Amino acid sequence: MSRSFADIQARLDRLEQRSMYRRRKVVESPQGRELLVDGRRLLNFCSNDYLGLANDPRIRAAFKAGVDRWGVGAGASHLVCGHTAAHHELEDRLADITGRPRALFFSSGYAANLGVINALVGKHDCVLEDRLNHASLLDGGWISRARFEWYEHGCVDDLDNRLADVTADGGRQLVISDGVFSMDGDRCPLEALVRVAGQRDAWLMIDDAHGFGVIGKRGVGSVDPASFDTQQVPVLMATLGKAIGTSGAFVSGDDSLIEYLIQRARNYIYTTALPAALAAATLKSLEIVTREHWRREKLDELIRRFHRAAGELGIAVLPSDTPIQPVVVGDAVAVLTASQALEERGFMITAIRPPTVPVGTSRLRITLTAEHTHEDIDKLVTALGEVLGSSASATG
Numbered sequence: 001m002s003r004s005f006a007d008i009q010a011r012l013d014r015l016e017q018r019s020m021y022r023r024r025k026v027v028e029s030p031q032g033r034e035l036l037v038d039g040r041r042l043l044n045f046c047s048n049d050y051l052g053l054a055n056d057p058r059i060r061a062a063f064k065a066g067v068d069r070w071g072v073g074a075g076a077s078h079l080v081c082g083h084t085a086a087h088h089e090l091e092d093r094l095a096d097i098t099g100r101p102r103a104l105f106f107s108s109g110y111a112a113n114l115g116v117i118n119a120l121v122g123k124h125d126c127v128l129e130d131r132l133n134h135a136s137l138l139d140g141g142w143i144s145r146a147r148f149e150w151y152e153h154g155c156v157d158d159l160d161n162r163l164a165d166v167t168a169d170g171g172r173q174l175v176i177s178d179g180v181f182s183m184d185g186d187r188c189p190l191e192a193l194v195r196v197a198g199q200r201d202a203w204l205m206i207d208d209a210h211g212f213g214v215i216g217k218r219g220v221g222s223v224d225p226a227s228f229d230t231q232q233v234p235v236l237m238a239t240l241g242k243a244i245g246t247s248g249a250f251v252s253g254d255d256s257l258i259e260y261l262i263q264r265a266r267n268y269i270y271t272t273a274l275p276a277a278l279a280a281a282t283l284k285s286l287e288i289v290t291r292e293h294w295r296r297e298k299l300d301e302l303i304r305r306f307h308r309a310a311g312e313l314g315i316a317v318l319p320s321d322t323p324i325q326p327v328v329v330g331d332a333v334a335v336l337t338a339s340q341a342l343e344e345r346g347f348m349i350t351a352i353r354p355p356t357v358p359v360g361t362s363r364l365r366i367t368l369t370a371e372h373t374h375e376d377i378d379k380l381v382t383a384l385g386e387v388l389g390s391s392a393s394a395t396g
Contacts (some may be wrong), residue, residue, distance in 0.1 A: 003376065019332040020353055024155050030055040035348055043376055050214050052371035053245030053285055062284035068275030077243075079262070082273030090279040093286055094250045097201045097218070098236060099158040099225020103252040104261055105279070107271050108146075108207050110136040112249040114143070115233060115267030119260065121146040124171040128202070130154065130161055132190065133343035135356075137207055141176065153181075156192040161198040165250040173202035179222030180210035183357050183365060185320030187211070190222060194232045201330065205235035213243025214299065214323060218290040230254045244289060246282040248274050255290055265388070289299050294369040299320045299323055302368045309381040315388060325366045335362040340394040341387045347380060 029036035031054035035044045053059060066086065074082035080246045087105055094103035106112035127141035128149045138143075141148045147166065151159040159175065166173060175197045177188040190206070197204040212221035223233050226374035230253050239249040245270055252263060261268060306325055310317050318326050329335040332353040339351035342364070353362045366380070 019336055025348075033369065035371075037045055037348065041174045042343065042346055043380070044348050045368070045372075045380060046348055046350040047367060047369060048210070048211065048242040049245055050210075050243040050299065050367070050369050051219075051245065052369045053243070053291060056245065056285070056288065058284050058288065059245060059281050063277055063281035064152060066275075066280030067169045067191055069280070070276035072275055072277065074275055076273070077269065079202060079269055084221055084273075084276040084279070085275060085281075086276040086279040087266060090283055091250070093144065093283060095252055095291065097220060097286065098238075098252045099220070100222070100230055100236065100252040101255045102258040104258045104265075105274070106249045106251065106268060106273055108247075109134075109207070109237065109241075109249040110139075111267040111271060112237050112239075112251055113137050113207060114140040115265035116237065116251055116261060117141055117176070118144045118266065119205070119264040120235075121172060121174050126166040126173045127169060128166070128173065128175045128345070130177045130181075130182065133176060133178055134182055134207060134209070137176050137178070146171075146174075154186070154189055156189055156196050158195070160196045163196065163202060167200060174205060175202050176205045176207070178210070179206045179208035179212075180215070180322050182210050182324065183324060183326060185210075186318070187215075187222060187322070187323045190228070190233075190357070194228060198232065203234045205237065207237045209237070209239040209249075210324060212238035212297060212323065213289050214229070217267060218293075219243065219296060227327060230257075230288030232261070234358055240282055240285075244285050247278055258282070296372045299368060301375075302370075302372055303372060305316070305377050306366075306368065306381065308377060311380060311382070313380065313385040315384050321367045325368060326363045327366060327388070328361055328363045329388070330360055330362060332362045335364060338364060338387050342383055343384070345383045347383055348376075 017065050025039055027035050031047055031049050031101040033044060042201060043391050045160055075081040091103045091105050113136040121144050123145040126147040128151055129137055129141050130151045130153055132153045149162050151162055162171060180187055193204055206223055207219045213219040215221050216224050220240060223236050235253055237251045241247045329338055339349055342349050349364050352365045
C-alpha cells in the first residue's frame with residue numbers, strides 16, 4: 001500500500017462531490033451590518049459580532065492609542081518578556097467582571113480549551129463532554145490521553161450515569177459543556193450540571209464563548225457570579241472575538257487554577273503573546289459592554305421579532321433565545337443552494353454542513369447583531385420564505 005500523499009487531490013475532489021468543500025469569501029470592508037463581498041453590499045447575518053463592536057470608533061481609537069504606546073508586537077511569550085501592564089490590567093478586569101479571583105489571557109478560544117484540558121487531566125483521568133460541544137473542546141478531550149466520554153446533548157441523567165461508571169476507576173473527572181451552543185443557539189442546563197458534578201466530585205468547565213457579553217446583567221454571561229462560584233464552576237472560559245469585538249480568550253477561576261495554568265498549559269506557555277494594543281482595545285470594549293445595556297436589549301427585541309415573523313410564514317426555527325438563530329434545512333446540497341439563493345437576494349448567511357453539525361442537520365446559521373434593524377429582520381424573513389417555502393424544518 002502506498003504511503004505517499006498523492007491522493008490529496010482525490011480527497012479534495014470527493015469533498016467537492018459530496019458538497020462538503022469549503023470556500024473562503026474575501027471580505028473587502030470592516031465587519032458590520034453590511035459587508036462588501038466581491039464588489040457587492042450584502043446584509044451580514046453570519047457574524048459573531050453580536051453587540052456590533054468590531055468596528056466601533058471608540059475601540060478603534062483605543063487600539064490606535066495602544067499601538068502608539070506599546071507598538072504592534074509583543075515580542076515573546078508571556079513567560080519571557082511579552083506580558084505587559086496592558087495584558088495584566090485586562091486580566092484583572094476580566095476577573096472583576098466574571099466575579100472570580102483571577103483570569104488568564106489566551107491567544108484564542110481554541111488555544112485556551114486545548115491548554116486548559118490538557119493541563120488538568122491525563123491518562124488516569126476522565127473527560128465527559130456534551131455531544132454537541134465545540135470542536136476545540138472535543139479535540140482537547142481527545143488529545144489529553146484521558147478517558148473520553150460523550151453524554152447526550154443537554155441530558156444530565158446520561159451524564160450522571162456515565163459519571164457513576166467512571167468514578168470507581170479513580171482519577172479525576174472533568175465535565176465540560178458549552179454555555180451557549182454555537183450551532184443550535186441553546187443554553188446548557190447549568191444548574192443541573194453544577195448539581196450532578198458536585199454530587200460526583202467532578203470539576204465543571206464551561207465554555208461561554210457565545211454567552212459572554214450577551215447574557216445577563218452587564219453581559220457577565222452564562223455563569224453569573226451571583227449564582228455560581230468557583231467551587232460550583234471551577235473553570236470558566238470565554239472568547240473576546242465575538243460579542244466583545246476584538247480577539248483572544250480568557251480563563252477565569254481561583255488563584256490556584258490560574259497559577260497552575262501558567263505553569264502547565266502548553267498553549268499558553270509556548271505561544272507569543274497577543275499585541276498589548278489589542279489588550280488596550282479590549283479594555284475599552286469591556287467598558288462599553290458593561291455600560292451600554294441597550295445593546296443586549298436591542299438583541300432581545302430583534303430575536304423576538306425574528307421568531308414572530310418566521311412563525312407567521314411557517315418557517316420553523318430552533319428554540320433559541322440567543323443571537324444564534326439556525327434554520328435547519330437537512331441536506332448539504334439543499335442548504336448550499338439556499339445560501340446561494342439568499343446571497344443573490346443580498347444576504348450573507350453561511351451554510352453549515354457536517355462535520356460541523358451532525359449528518360442530516362445542515363443549516364443556515366443565522367446570527368443577529370445589535371446593529372441590525374427591524375427592517376433588516378423583516379427583509380430576511382421574507383427572503384427565507386421565498387427561498388425555503390414551507391420546506392424548512394427544525395429538529396429539537
